[in-house]
Amino acid sequence: MSNILTYIKNYGELSFDKLTFNELDNLIFSQLAYINFTNIVPNEISKEKFITIKDASDRYYELHQTLDGSIGLLIPDEVLPMLKLLANSKRFSNLKLHGYIQEIDKKETKQFSSLAIEIKENLYYIAFSGTDDTITGWKEDFNMQFMSFVPAQKAAEKYLDKYMKILKGNFILGGHSKGGNLAIYAATKCFSLRKKNIINIYNNDGPGFNKKMLESYSYKKIEDKIIHFVPESSVVGLLFNHTGKLNIVKSSQVGIFQHDAFSWKTSKTEFIECKNLSNESIIINESLKSWVTQMTPEEQKEFINSLFDILESTEATTLTELIFEKFNIFEMIKNSDKKDTQIVGKALVKLLDESRKIIFKNITNKLNKIGE
Template sequence: MANIYDYLAWRGDLGFSKDPLNEIDSLLFSTLAYGEFETILAPSIGEPSHPLTEVDQAYAKVMQEKYKEFDPLGFFGEVPKLLHQAATTKRFANVHLSGFEKQIDFDKSKQFVAMVVTLRKNLHFLAFRGTDTNLAGWKEDLQMSFMDEVPAQQQAADFANKAFESLEGEFYLGGHSKGGNLAVYAAVKASKEQQDRIIAIYNNDGPGFQSHIVESETYQRILGKIKTFVPRSSPVGLLLEHGGDYTVVASRQRSILQHDPFSWEVHGPRFVYEDGLSKGVLAINTAIRTWLTQVSMEERAEFVKGFCDLIEATGAKTLEDITNEKLQSAQAILKAYTHMGKDARANLKKTLDLFFKESRKSIRETILGEIDHLLPKKRPPKSISSEQE
């Protein structure tokens, strides 16, 4: 079961001039966007830029220590190792990074990080980070269920526009998780001339959009350039609408842990593909979609506000804050819930009850379908004519 590290050992000897960017390269750059490079890379796009070898030397030790004790999503701690191994290969050593932009605003529910990867002259990859440990990003994810544009999406469009104006040549865009959504959104908001300079957009297990965005002329114009990859049992990339086909990839993990990009299996320059999604994730997807059809946009907004008000009552800004003070956080949430207005509490309970109801229904139907499939089928009785034969 090879993964992205094995890919580096296999393909690291060939530069991008000899072997063009592929889907594994896209996942690698998308994953490197989780790195904390703000003390190394300036926010200016293009110049000054730094080769990957230089970034690796300045970065490795401090971030290895940072994630040693707290790594809630299970793969942040791998980023320094990935950076180092990539920097030691001929393929990635002279790739240049620039334009590292990071904006975290808890009050505005904005979590945005992106950077420019220059593969060679006039060829660039805009890498967008997915949701990290900042609670602003998690709130922003929930807001996607009812908002046409969340702050990070607007920032992604602005970032891409600056890159198109500052740099010559062609572009790839990509990201993992919410970063994949941001990459697609940035391409949707680009002008036609800018879209023509985009070679491909890689959405690695990132959620989709409201249906009217997918149906828009600008989205349809780039639809053929979007490459969406989802693991067999991860529900993240199935959320909302994509409007196009997706490729199912194999993972060495199970269930939601398949969201981890380091668990994705590779074979040469491609992922290992699966025939389809697991029945479990299809059941979850059905439950979520049914739930969303029964909850209006206004009710979704009220639910997200109520839910996030409870989290904000803890005073936490990151997942680490909550896990470090589990008891105090639980007490603060309970206290905030008891002090919520009657209508807000009723909406929160009603929406959650409806979600769990649809989840149980979908899972039950899936299990019953599996049982029915396994049971021996009764043979039809022989006809009189067949017995006479």
């Protein structure tokens, strides 16, 4: 199966002058943002402060010689081999990386990471990282449901504003998962006159927004620049509300595992697309939306806080620690505050009930069509 790694191998000798930036380059850069480039890529936003992808790769492996190839439970293992491929290709090796920032704040419930890739003179791709392995990052994602904005969105807005002030040129924004949401948020909130310098905004299977945001004047100003990609069985990329066309990509994985960008099928310099979302995707997302509407914003907040109070009671800071340190979910619940367990239990019963209703509705609709 061909994917973005195949693309790098087959087209890595072509410069951006010979083969212009395309949707696969976008996905590659969105994956690059998952790598922790602390003390490698300069964190100062400056035209003069940079490191090439080749040098960044060499430096990364110098600092992480004992690395086993994994950088988190939910970050694909292919990310680091991809970095090596990029470093050894003519197309990518000399691209300049600027302004790497990583901010994780448990107290503020913030997980934010971003960097800029200079594609060529006066053309930059600003890559916003999706949710990493931290429990803090996942709690922030859940908070998107009831908060007007989350700290990572404000950090993305600030990052883009600062970058566009310092560097003159045109910008492509993008990210995978939450990173796609951050890219759209930052573009929406940026100074009106700077919006003309944004060429496109790529949301690669990232969640949407509340309706108030989508109806705002500032969002309408950048709406036609947004490009959405989701896999056939998307879950994350259909959360909340979206506008515009969904470009549906074929995947080699099944179900929620299609969120893995390395499972997205490619042909030459583009994705292999299909016409419709899978029935599984439709049922899951209808169930989630129906479930959420059954709860008030206060109930949503209570559920999220209680759920993460239970997880954080283990003192684990990452999902990897939760899984591989063999924390027992039943022990966690047993030892947690009784009110927390009641709130979480009640919400999960509602979710199961809504799922049952949606599945029954879909089966009934199919039977009615057969009978017509």
